[in-house]
Amino acid sequence: MKAKINSPNGLNFPPGRSTQNQEKTWVKATLIGMAVGYLALVLFIPTINVFYQAFKKGLEPFLSNLTSPDFLHAAQLTLVISLIVVPINTVFGLCAAWVIGRNKFPGRTLLISILDVPFAISPVIAGLMIVLLYGRVGWFGPWLDAANIRVIFAFPGMVLATAFVTLPFVAREVIPVLEEVGTDQEEAAKTLGANDWQVFWNVTLPNIRWGLLYGVILTNARAMGEFGAVSVVSGNIAKKTQTLPLFVEDAYKQYATQSAFSAAVVLGLLAVVSLVLKEILERKTSIKEVEE
Incomplete structure (x- = not known):
């Protein structure tokens, strides 16, 4: 028979139990x-270095970099693009989510796959696609030239590129919520005489509000931080077509490292704000699910 180990409270354990617990603890700690x-190498240390480089000469140089004309124009352009793209993709996402989440039809899976294309394709390739479509030698180039409309290396191209890469976020967050909620409440509201618009505002929208806000936050974060697609279509012209991420790259290439790191800190803080809002929404969603 195997020997027993007497514990202080009188319980007997086989001799291998302690060894197994030690092994599990060692594996968990490892x-x-x-x-x-890994997180320290790819996230914590680089982030700390960005903040160190931005503030190593003091607060005054940091604030001075944030008031330079190039930085202010880049920040303003980034904000304007986000203010245009986020509402457009919010409306598109709601419409797409409604069609997909409330209907079963042939090609539904294909439509969802098409919606996910911006997730799968490289932003640089997305920018190149826009150039091939709207550039001077592109498919629509001659028509645009005839109408004296410039898309590539101009503001419209930057909006198109940002809209493409942020296209799926709202729809992909709202579709699962719509499918989970179902149609019972909406059908009940219709039987009570509510029209489609009243059903949407008073029943559907309250049910999907947290998923919708979550998608809007992700869309805004991606729009303000997008680099690849915007870099291809913009030309990265200072004070004309230079967004904040492009400003960081250009400043670093021009050896204005203090300005580059200062702008990077601003982008990093925007990311932190997005993460905080994301966490708040996730908690509110969890509380709502528990209450229901």
Whole structure:
């Protein structure tokens, strides 16, 4: 018979139990250490370095960099593009989510796959596609030239590129919520005499509001931080077609590292704000699910 180990409270355990617990603890500590080490290398250390480089000469140079004409124009252009793209993709996402989430039809799976194309394709390729369509030698180039409309290396092309890469976020967040909620409440409202618009505002929208806000936050974060597609179609012209991410790259290439890191800090803080809002919405969604 195997020997028993008497515990202080009188319970008997086989001799291998303690060894197994020690092995599990060692494996757990190793995995946690590997995860923390990896995050330190790819996230924590680079982030700390950005903030250090931005503030190493003091607060006054940092603030001075944020008031330079090039930075202010880049920040303003980034904000304007986001203010245009986010509402457009919010409306599109709601419409797409409604069609997909409330209807079963042939080609539905294909439509969802097409909606996910911006997730799968490289932003640089997306920018190149826009150039091939709207550039001077592109498919629509001659028509645009005849109408004296410039898309590539201009503001319209930057909006198109940003709209493309941020296209799926709202729809992909709202579709699962619509499918989970179902149609019972909406049908009940219609039987009480509500029209489609009243059903949407009073029943559907309250049910999907957290998913919708989550998608809007992700869309805005991607729009303000987009680099690849915008870089291809904009030409990265200072004070004309230079967004904040492009300003960071250009300033670093011009050896204005202090300005580059200062702008990077601003983008980083915007990302932190997005993450905080995302966490708040996730908690509110969890609380709502528990209450229901």
